[in-house]
Amino acid sequence: MDTFADRAIAYYLSLSEPDQLPPGVGAINPYRQPAVQTIVNQFFSTYFSDHTPRVYVLGINPGRFGAGVTGISFTTPQNLKKYCGIDNDLPPTPELSSRFIYQIVEAFGGAAAFYSQFFLTSLFPLALVREGKNYNFYDDKATTAALWPNITASVRQQLTFGCNRKVAVCLGRKNATFLQKLNQEQRFFDRIVTLDHPRYILQYRSRDIESYVDRYVTTLADCVS
Template identity: 70%
Template sequence: MTFSDNAIAYYNSLAAPTNLPPTVDVLNPYQEPPVKAIVEEFYTRFFNDNRPRVFVLGINPGRFGAGVTGISFTTPQNLRRYCGIDNDLRDTPELSSRFIYQIVEAFGGARDFYSRFFLTSLFPLALTKGGKNYNFYDDRLTTEALWPAITNTVRTQLAFGGDRRVAVCLGRKNETYLQRLNKQQGFFDRIVTLDHPRYILQYKTKDVDQYLDTYIATLHDCLESQ
């Protein structure tokens, strides 16, 4: 089976956990027919091979990115503009997606970028609390409830075709949890960490160009270490 075969089957099978605190909600777009079609087209177009990818791991999806499209760090409009995948989903504001697709373009576009990298998250479904984005590590009970699912997410996705020699972690706090997971499971030989795109565009807008350079250099270094 190809990377795309495995990924499509995985996302189509995702179910929301039932053991979360009552104030935390889960968005699972993968049961919606338009998203099923997007996932199939996206992975068939960019991952229809057995080439190992470097994993780039975020926290969990936001409600305006993969929480809508099913594609990590990708809004409906960026899915059309950069990936060539038409859709009728409502355009959504998502800072992280804006930054990520500047990186994608710096690598020659979606086809070249996705031939080498797999954008994903430690937990694959969007979380919200009070209608706002929520991170799996924002409270201890949620972290503990999701830890088995997080472990299974990374283990299962690595079987799609992951390069275990290096992983890229997005977010300094996220690094704490990915390092803990890696110590427990030995998924990757090493982990390199970058500031999260949302943090950059929300708090460091004056330094965006510098952050873009750092991202591009770091990702190139990961490829050279293969």
């Protein structure tokens, strides 16, 4: 019987860029790179080689400095090495969201403890860029419409890895609008709880970071209690 890791690895290494994006919007697919393929195999084999359902924590789409480089959600090359124990030769990248997320991972006792309960992912699995900058799938209506079938299919397939469908955690208030819409259409999850996105917290609420860490830890703990 396939493990969570088996299914996740097969999914990520089969991803291809969408061909219907509006002009000026591009997608980054790191999974074509041998170094990232190795990382994906190591990461999931280390933390997900079992059949335990995880609570899914869903972001928008990856940033070009996090999963857009490593292939692992919210994880920079340096955090992949420091917190997950996976050595790599990828250059370090400045990703605010990863910095915050790994505070949460550490608050749960480290990567092994955290990933035994949670799966970090996104509604759309590839990083999007426009004019060389991070772009969100909901930043314009044409991109949202073009990617909606991909988003639906992506989330549906990710659920097959091993999902606790009783609850999902959505990162980002605007993102929640689209996940709720998707859930109304597809009934993927029994309920959805929403937290402010890590990038928003570090950009606009950095003085309150400890209270946000507490809120994250409490919310996530409630989801697995």
